[in-house]
Amino acid sequence: MCGIIGYIGNKKAGPILLDGLKKLEYRGYDSSGIAVIDGGVISVIKSVGMIEALDEKCSGGELLNGTVGIGHTRWATHGAPSDVNSHPHLSSDKRFAIVHNGIIENFESLRTELKSLGYKFVGETDSEVIAKLIQHLYNGNIISALRAVIDRLEGSYAVGIISADKPDTLYAIRKDNPLVVGLGNGENFIASDYTAALEHTKRFVLLDDKEIAEITATSTKFYDINGKLVKKTPYTIEWNIEEAQKGGYNHFMLKEIYEQPKALTRTLRPRISGDEIKLDKIEFDAEHLSSVERIDIIGCGSAYHAGIVGRSFIEKHCRIPVNNFLASEYIYSDPITGPKTLTIIISQSGETADTLAALKLAHSRGSKTLAVVNVVQSAIARAADDVLYTHAGPEIAVATTKGYTTQIVALYLIGLKMALKKGTITTKRYKELIRGLTKLPDKVEDMLLETEVEKIKEYAEKFYNHKCVFFMGRGTDYAASLEGALKLKEISYIHAEAYAAGELKHGTISLIEDDTLTLALVTQEKLYHKMESNIKAVKARGGTVIALASRANSKIKSCSDLLLTIPECDDDISPVLTAVQLQLFAYYVALKRGCEIDKPRNLAKSVTVE
Numbered sequence: 383m384c385g386i387i388g389y390i391g392n393k394k395a396g397p398i399l400l401d402g403l404k405k406l407e408y409r410g411y412d413s414s415g416i417a418v419i420d421g422g423v424i425s426v427i428k429s430v431g432m433i434e435a436l437d438e439k440c441s442g443g444e445l446l447n448g449t450v451g452i453g454h455t456r457w458a459t460h461g462a463p464s465d466v467n468s469h470p471h472l473s474s475d476k477r478f479a480i481v482h483n484g485i486i487e488n489f490e491s492l493r494t495e496l497k498s499l500g501y502k503f504v505g506e507t508d509s510e511v512i513a514k515l516i517q518h519l520y521n522g523n524i525i526s527a528l529r530a531v532i533d534r535l536e537g538s539y540a541v542g543i544i545s546a547d548k549p550d551t552l553y554a555i556r557k558d559n560p561l562v563v564g565l566g567n568g569e570n571f572i573a574s575d576y577t578a579a580l581e582h583t584k585r586f587v588l589l590d591d592k593e594i595a596e597i598t599a600t601s602t603k604f605y606d607i608n609g610k611l612v613k614k615t616p617y618t619i620e621w622n623i624e625e626a627q628k629g630g631y632n633h634f635m636l637k638e639i640y641e642q643p644k645a646l647t648r649t650l651r652p653r654i655s656g657d658e659i660k661l662d663k664i665e666f667d668a669e670h671l672s673s674v675e676r677i678d679i680i681g682c683g684s685a686y687h688a689g690i691v692g693r694s695f696i697e698k699h700c701r702i703p704v705n706n707f708l709a710s711e712y713i714y715s716d717p718i719t720g721p722k723t724l725t726i727i728i729s730q731s732g733e734t735a736d737t738l739a740a741l742k743l744a745h746s747r748g749s750k751t752l753a754v755v756n757v758v759q760s761a762i763a764r765a766a767d768d769v770l771y772t773h774a775g776p777e778i779a780v781a782t783t784k785g786y787t788t789q790i791v792a793l794y795l796i797g798l799k800m801a802l803k804k805g806t807i808t809t810k811r812y813k814e815l816i817r818g819l820t821k822l823p824d825k826v827e828d829m830l831l832e833t834e835v836e837k838i839k840e841y842a843e844k845f846y847n848h849k850c851v852f853f854m855g856r857g858t859d860y861a862a863s864l865e866g867a868l869k870l871k872e873i874s875y876i877h878a879e880a881y882a883a884g885e886l887k888h889g890t891i892s893l894i895e896d897d898t899l900t901l902a903l904v905t906q907e908k909l910y911h912k913m914e915s916n917i918k919a920v921k922a923r924g925g926t927v928i929a930l931a932s933r934a935n936s937k938i939k940s941c942s943d944l945l946l947t948i949p950e951c952d953d954d955i956s957p958v959l960t961a962v963q964l965q966l967f968a969y970y971v972a973l974k975r976g977c978e979i980d981k982p983r984n985l986a987k988s989v990t991v992e
């Protein structure tokens with residue numbers, strides 16, 4: 383989705399903006415642009431395609447003089463990717479330039495109104511109305527104009543604004559779309575996410591809905607919709623810039639796969655002290671817990687899959703029925719929820735529009751909401767009653783890896799803590815699982831050794847040309863298969879499908895023919911014989927099977943064609959380990975196919991519009 387960076391300081395803005403835009407590339411985009419004020423005049427340069435094209439057009443930003451500016455990466459929604467539709471957009475008198483993330487829902491009526499007043503529109507975007515509307519409502523006081531703009535806009539927006547009348551000030555407004563103000567030394571920033579400004583500062587202030595930021599190189603002021611000054615407390619982001627850079631890896635995705643031992647440690651370590659689980663401020667009040675009759679786990683994409691893994695674990699140990707919902711389905715389903723339902727919302731970015739809407743809906747119906755989120759102070763983290771941060775660190779590759787495995791581990795911690803409180807788990811089993819969890823980071827480390835990865839590379843080489851790959855498993859292995867298939871299709875563009883192995887005979891078996899590749903996940907000891915029959919059924923129809931099983935499972939080798947292994951681990955928490963093998967498999971297949979691994983076509987990292 384679109385990205386915003388804004389700069390004000392004493393350095394040349396162009397190169398800083400371009401650099402910020404490069405950091406935002408991962409969000410997905412199809413055009414980009416920057417606007418800088420110099421001598422009371424706003425200059426704009428835009429380009430369709432990769433940022434390199436913009437970079438070339440403005441000589442790395444050097445072509446534009448001036449120390450105040452805004453930049454944007456656009457992911458087309460209204461109007462095709464083109465120079466006129468790219469941001470920044472100018473007001474008709476060229477005195478204002480704006481960049482916008484989100485969707486202005488009433489843009490058509492505003493456009494008609496402004497056109498009738500003589501304003502000329504050059505493109506088809508909803509965003510252009512904002513620039514024209516600011517000009518129209520401006521009466522010499524920009525803060526008043528922006529308050530009036532907020533009053534007129536419907537939909538979601540994060541907007542960065544510069545004005546030729548106030549060449550030493552940068553403005554921002556927002557509603558339902560993320561925007562942070564980065565605080566530097568003699569310079570300040572606005573950004574749609576931390577990574578764009580992280581190289582310059584770790585101190586941020588979050589702009590709240592319908593607030594206005596007025597920023598100079600050395601000061602920040604915030605106003606509410608009534609024009610009243612609002613006091614804000616800055617916070618520090620514990621991410622470092624190295625985590626948001628490739629650091630010698632060819633792709634962010636590979637780097638993030640290799641960061642999993644560290645990321646998992648960060649999710650686990652602060653929460654486990656001896657045999658005790660401390661979930662930050664989350665206590666699970668015994669009275670509330672005893673009243674909870676159901677848990678709904680909601681997310682999109684991989685976060686939804688993490689929820690499915692979490693469901694098996696929580697149901698098994700807490701003896702509470704758990705439902706999984708895709709956020710986009712939940713919000714239009716008139717869900718049955720209320721005070722007796724606990725809603726767990728999962729989101730790496732904390733900004734996914736559907737997930738946020740689901741949270742608000744559950745909340746409005748009286749359900750307590752608990753968010754499992756990576757990005758600190760994100761919209762979902764702030765809207766939920768309770769939040770458990772995964773602390774995975776910045777995730778740049780569109781296809782999530784460490785974001786997903788840390789979500790699973792967070793759900794395990796939640797499940798264990800609730801189970802102990804409810805008395806539905808024995809102390810022995812609880813301790814076993816705690817021990818299992820604390821060993822996970824080392825086990826992942828072990829799997830990432832070069833010798834272990836060689837086999838995956840070999841299989842990728844062998845199968846990268848396949849048109850279709852199936853993933854199958856039972857129980858928690860089925861949940862893990864869903865994510866394995868999603869990873870492969872997202873980055874390699876191979877059709878991949880996961881199915882519960884017991885369903886094979888109810889349809890999928892008709893697709894098995896000579897050489898069809900199936901990855902069979904076999905980590906659940908009690909289901910081993912069932913899986914063995916499923917593998918045999920695939921092989922009997924000419925299919926090739928790679929089994930993914932525990933190193934301790936020596937029997938599986940004889941019934942499958944090829945084998946991938948995970949270190950021995952408790953069956954209940956194996957999806958974290960199988961995920962790593964499946965991520966690597968998808969990565970090396972996509973690499974072999976020459977795909978754009980970090981930025982797969984048509985996909986965006988953070989889906990902030992419905």
Ligand code: G6P
Pocket residue numbers: 682683684685728729730731732733734737780781782985986987988989
């Ligand atoms: C996009 C990303 C996925 C992610 C999903 C949910 O589709 O490409 O990797 O799983 O959004 O994102 P969230 O930030 O809410 O976890």
